[in-house]
Amino acid sequence: MSKKIVIVGGVAGGASAAARLRRMDENAEIVLFEKGEYISFANCGLPYYIGNIIEERDALLVQTVEGMSQKFHMDIRVFSEVIKIDPSKKKVTVKNLKTDESYDESYDILLLSPGAHPVKPPIPGISEAENLFTLRNIPDTDAIKSFVDHSAPKSAVVIGGGFIGIEMAENLHHRGLKVTIVEASDQILGPIDYEMAAILHNHIQSKGVDLILGDGVKSFENRGNRIVLQSGKEIETDLIVFAIGVRPETQIAKDAGLKLNERGAIQVNEYLQTSNESIYAIGDAIEVTDFISGKPAMIPLAGPANKQGRIVANNICGKFEKYVGTMGTSVVKVFDMTVASTGNNEKLLKSNEVSYEAIHIHPGSHAGYYPGALPISMKMLFDPSTGKIFGAQAVGYDGTEKRIDVIATAIAAKMSAVDLKELELAYAPPFSSAKDPVNMLGFVAANMMDGLIDTVQWHEIDDIVKNGGILLDVRETIEYHLGAIQGSIHIPLGELRSRFNELPKDKVIHIYCQVGIRGYNAARILVQNGFKVKNLDGGFKTYGSVFL
Amino acid sequence: MSKKIVIVGGVAGGASAAARLRRMDENAEIVLFEKGEYISFANCGLPYYIGNIIEERDALLVQTVEGMSQKFHMDIRVFSEVIKIDPSKKKVTVKNLKTDESYDESYDILLLSPGAHPVKPPIPGISEAENLFTLRNIPDTDAIKSFVDHSAPKSAVVIGGGFIGIEMAENLHHRGLKVTIVEASDQILGPIDYEMAAILHNHIQSKGVDLILGDGVKSFENRGNRIVLQSGKEIETDLIVFAIGVRPETQIAKDAGLKLNERGAIQVNEYLQTSNESIYAIGDAIEVTDFISGKPAMIPLAGPANKQGRIVANNICGKFEKYVGTMGTSVVKVFDMTVASTGNNEKLLKSNEVSYEAIHIHPGSHAGYYPGALPISMKMLFDPSTGKIFGAQAVGYDGTEKRIDVIATAIAAKMSAVDLKELELAYAPPFSSAKDPVNMLGFVAANMMDGLIDTVQWHEIDDIVKNGGILLDVRETIEYHLGAIQGSIHIPLGELRSRFNELPKDKVIHIYCQVGIRGYNAARILVQNGFKVKNLDGGFKTYGSVFL
Numbered sequence A, B: 001m002s003k004k005i006v007i008v009g010g011v012a013g014g015a016s017a018a019a020r021l022r023r024m025d026e027n028a029e030i031v032l033f034e035k036g037e038y039i040s041f042a043n044c045g046l047p048y049y050i051g052n053i054i055e056e057r058d059a060l061l062v063q064t065v066e067g068m069s070q071k072f073h074m075d076i077r078v079f080s081e082v083i084k085i086d087p088s089k090k091k092v093t094v095k096n097l098k099t100d101e102s103y104d105e106s107y108d109i110l111l112l113s114p115g116a117h118p119v120k121p122p123i124p125g126i127s128e129a130e131n132l133f134t135l136r137n138i139p140d141t142d143a144i145k146s147f148v149d150h151s152a153p154k155s156a157v158v159i160g161g162g163f164i165g166i167e168m169a170e171n172l173h174h175r176g177l178k179v180t181i182v183e184a185s186d187q188i189l190g191p192i193d194y195e196m197a198a199i200l201h202n203h204i205q206s207k208g209v210d211l212i213l214g215d216g217v218k219s220f221e222n223r224g225n226r227i228v229l230q231s232g233k234e235i236e237t238d239l240i241v242f243a244i245g246v247r248p249e250t251q252i253a254k255d256a257g258l259k260l261n262e263r264g265a266i267q268v269n270e271y272l273q274t275s276n277e278s279i280y281a282i283g284d285a286i287e288v289t290d291f292i293s294g295k296p297a298m299i300p301l302a303g304p305a306n307k308q309g310r311i312v313a314n315n316i317c318g319k320f321e322k323y324v325g326t327m328g329t330s331v332v333k334v335f336d337m338t339v340a341s342t343g344n345n346e347k348l349l350k351s352n353e354v355s356y357e358a359i360h361i362h363p364g365s366h367a368g369y370y371p372g373a374l375p376i377s378m379k380m381l382f383d384p385s386t387g388k389i390f391g392a393q394a395v396g397y398d399g400t401e402k403r404i405d406v407i408a409t410a411i412a413a414k415m416s417a418v419d420l421k422e423l424e425l426a427y428a429p430p431f432s433s434a435k436d437p438v439n440m441l442g443f444v445a446a447n448m449m450d451g452l453i454d455t456v457q458w459h460e461i462d463d464i465v466k467n468g469g470i471l472l473d474v475r476e477t478i479e480y481h482l483g484a485i486q487g488s489i490h491i492p493l494g495e496l497r498s499r500f501n502e503l504p505k506d507k508v509i510h511i512y513c514q515v516g517i518r519g520y521n522a523a524r525i526l527v528q529n530g531f532k533v534k535n536l537d538g539g540f541k542t543y544g545s546v547f548l
């Protein structure tokens, strides 16, 4: 006998599950409820449509109701909000938003993929702000685009420096608006760490976008034409995009007594089954397991939502498959730059009290002698005793997310940091170097684990100098004169062996060069000649992205 | 007591080993012999310097003799050819090519990284051809570049469609020459399979380069101004680049009694040690283990040479490390396109009599709704019983080698084809899709292994039709009219469920669509309704790249 499967939510998770369900079971009865007008749209493309980068609105609609109904032989009902779940009777109550009528629909299996909604706290003046928008779906997009097209705003303030905030800032800037980003934390893009974000802070500002960090909104005034910040600072603006994060859309799940976490996300087991065995849940609405730490996490991304959709369909059809957790691999374009990351960052490792080492390198995207090579700043976090990779971050241009994808794959395979050195990655001059940046991370990690090199981090240097520590710059004279860390002494690498007498053997010598390579070579020379040394990880470049 | 290490060959393998040796052992005596004028140059950049893409000759010199001697405190002797090894006395005989004088140099450990030289068979007229060049090193490069700069050739024939041949064809074309490629096999770029190379055959010809396949050189006439092919065809040309492959540079190794394979490559153990325990060898000169098949192989690439250099240095210094084999991951730019591959191809699997399945897909480089997405044609070979990945190939534009790098990493980690579906790769519209192409390969592989889909290959279709088999096109009517496989019947996917009566239940129905996705969806519908079906793997697109 064929099952009746009811799905709530018809976009990333819901539509993916529906398509797979049909392929797995031609006879299942599939009913998909979507409260909006559209199913299967490209959430991730919305900012680019507003920016006119994506020109056709239709391009955002991956599948139409008609197309999908026909191809997958399913009952798709839009403008249909599921307002109640009755788990004991196995039915949902649906409100037709066109007619305001409600009716019940029974299910054998219920799948929830209701997503999340933008957080909108009761800041004074927020509801009176007529020029304030959030962005989640097509109507939101239409509203913002229409405002930009027809009200000709000259300036915009984006509140929140997360993925959506940054994409909106870029796209509004592209539309010719004077854009200001306001972010309460001291950095944009939480998934990466401060010194990596610092590179982007510089880049964004170089584009003429104002960046206000460490300051939040206190109130909106004058119907949103003035924003007053916590610091007292005031900004006049024509348009506000409010993008400080999302919250799971789980009121009906809560009302039905499903187990939620304290932040409102639905808790599921490895089979993506909620606390009620006939109800499954996926996507932004659920709590997942952090693949790295094994702890609960909420990671609202399209890749996981889509994959969970396929897995849950298999499970519903009896082809059981576990969802093993999310590592949060992500990428975002930030004007000309790309930033990508995977796994846990340093902030999280610290708060989880995990002991780790960090590596910063700045290799070229491809062979330096082939035109167009640009540096990629990379950071990897790993366990120096076991080699376990906790996470990696990269900021650069071409080839940035490629390296993160490779590391994400290595993490999934539970490879160690040292294994990265043997990876055989594709090399020709336009694409990489004979030793790919990922190999380099492996080399450096191996050297640290083998005790060949000890490092010191960018944020430790100023205190070291202040306390009378020795800081040695081993770059060429011209580089030293163009800018050096205050308090450093200078001996170029090439002269080091003949100038040992200038260095003490009883104190730690902190070495630095531009990116860390010459410093490492200098360290190997000094250590083997009886000196105590530490190399500044990531060199002057990592230090300088924060302090210069 | 410190060791004396003598290295033969100062470029990819030799220089890498030397640098690592010094870092591992500050006191070792390191003597590096290089018969040419330069060490540490960018072999891989040479074609692009000839093409004026790399503008400065100096950019090719990664390290100079002076710089490297100073930084690494080593004795580097150029114009110094090692002409004899005496393993019993542990010494080499060196000829100073400037003075023609010879002398002996003792060693504790000898490391050979002599590379390979271009194959140049005794084709009639080859030695009289004054306009014929091979390309391996800086003098070769200078000779070709000077010929192009000063003799103003109008036409060029590149003999050999391997990496170097193709790069030279592109660069000479870029210099304004009318270029012809002559390749004896029926395809260029041996590491990929025929139907993948076919995409490039079209692309190269679209650039105005003549491509002659399946034809070899019989003789050179008129001092190289005329080439006579085996077919009798004659080509007039101003310039010839001869690039049909390389042969290990191992005469001295052979004379010294080191174990070589039948093609002249030095045989080494896992520690890269030759049959003489004091002599190590790396790079293009050695036989490696094919990481996939476990069989001996010769894979002359810079990545492996560099990594072997580092490993061998560790082994020489007593930090033992195994070299686990080479999978042959590679990439090359072919005009606007990129082709990358890793592992074994179908030709090799066939000749090794391995049973495998092939998957062809044609996903976009990134989300279709974001501008600039272009298809990547991908092929994966795997063992349908175990999921073992044998290899993968990709031909496309942006993001092509990224996917191969990810698969190479998965192969290194011994992930199965099915594991690819769970990889969490970085997604935002400019970079990928929520289901990355690599995930798609995993989905398709899983579906094949689970028996959800049976496929038929591009090369089987014509015979099937000829023998009265049923071929069903499930694309839209407009697509069908724009071009379809002869002998196919047509029912668009959307109408399939209402037109079952047009199809027989007793014969296998071979389905196809444009790339395989709709065909797969159609197959799922038909199979579950009692039909026997096979889906054309890679669809009309894979078929068409060969037959249209």
Ligand SMILES: Cc1cc2nc3c(=O)[nH]c(=O)nc-3n(C[C@H](O)[C@H](O)[C@H](O)COP(=O)(O)OP(=O)(O)OC[C@H]3O[C@@H](n4cnc5c(N)ncnc54)[C@H](O)[C@@H]3O)c2cc1C
Binding pocket: A008, A009, A010, A011, A012, A013, A014, A033, A034, A035, A036, A043, A044, A045, A046, A047, A080, A081, A082, A083, A113, A114, A115, A116, A135, A136, A137, A163, A164, A249, A252, A282, A283, A284, A285, A300, A301, A302, A303, A305, B427, B428, B429
């Ligand atoms: C502007 C923007 C850009 C993004 N960019 C990226 C990116 O680049 N990369 C990335 O990985 N992720 C990105 N995301 C996140 C990604 O879109 C989400 O992670 C993903 O869509 C989550 O899928 P889901 O199925 O859980 O929710 P959704 O895709 O949001 O679908 C949920 C649907 O359920 C409907 N629904 C909710 N409750 C009910 C109900 N009670 N009854 C009926 N229907 C209901 C909603 O109307 C909604 O359409 C972006 C998101 C946005 C908004």
Ligand SMILES: Cc1cc2nc3c(=O)[nH]c(=O)nc-3n(C[C@H](O)[C@H](O)[C@H](O)COP(=O)(O)OP(=O)(O)OC[C@H]3O[C@@H](n4cnc5c(N)ncnc54)[C@H](O)[C@@H]3O)c2cc1C
Binding pocket: A427, A428, A429, B008, B009, B010, B011, B012, B013, B014, B033, B034, B035, B036, B043, B044, B045, B046, B047, B080, B081, B082, B083, B113, B114, B115, B116, B135, B136, B137, B163, B164, B249, B252, B282, B283, B284, B285, B300, B301, B302, B303, B305
């Ligand atoms: C034009 C070109 C393009 C290439 N492009 C790529 C690419 O894009 N990607 C890739 O992975 N690989 C590429 N390669 C291959 C790559 O360069 C080689 O795999 C790599 O250089 C091999 O390193 P090796 O140390 O074994 O040999 P080499 O780098 O060739 O070094 C060997 C050196 O030994 C010296 N020598 C030999 N015998 C003696 C002796 N008896 N005494 C003293 N010296 C001696 C030679 O003069 C030579 O300089 C390319 C090669 C060429 C020629």
Ligand SMILES: CC(C)(COP(=O)(O)OP(=O)(O)OC[C@H]1O[C@@H](n2cnc3c(N)ncnc32)[C@H](O)[C@@H]1OP(=O)(O)O)[C@@H](O)C(=O)NCCC(=O)NCCS
Binding pocket: A010, A011, A012, A013, A015, A016, A019, A020, A023, A039, A040, A041, A042, A043, A044, A045, A062, A063, A302, A306, A310, B360, B361, B362, B434, B435, B440, B443, B444, B447, B515, B516, B517, B520, B538
């Ligand atoms: C599009 C959508 C409806 C899913 O439909 P879908 O048919 O599963 O998705 P695709 O068209 O990508 O096809 C994938 C299927 O084709 C198969 N496939 C892909 N290429 C193939 C090929 N060349 N040959 C055979 N099969 C192939 C895959 O195996 C997969 O099937 P499976 O899941 O049964 O294994 C859903 O993902 C969606 O609505 N997406 C838009 C919303 C969204 O994701 N938003 C967030 C990101 S912007």
Ligand SMILES: CC(C)(COP(=O)(O)OP(=O)(O)OC[C@H]1O[C@@H](n2cnc3c(N)ncnc32)[C@H](O)[C@@H]1OP(=O)(O)O)[C@@H](O)C(=O)NCCC(=O)NCCS
Binding pocket: A360, A361, A362, A434, A435, A440, A443, A444, A447, A515, A516, A517, A520, A538, B010, B011, B012, B013, B015, B016, B019, B020, B023, B039, B040, B041, B042, B043, B044, B045, B062, B063, B302, B306, B310
């Ligand atoms: C350049 C060459 C001499 C090798 O020198 P090298 O010092 O080993 O190479 P690199 O400059 O790439 O530096 C790599 C070293 O720096 C370390 N390193 C890299 N980035 C670092 C960082 N940010 N901090 C600390 N160490 C770093 C690596 O760990 C590695 O050291 P290890 O091998 O001891 O682990 C040699 O590879 C060569 O001659 N190449 C040109 C020829 C060639 O390869 N041709 C073929 C391709 S075109």
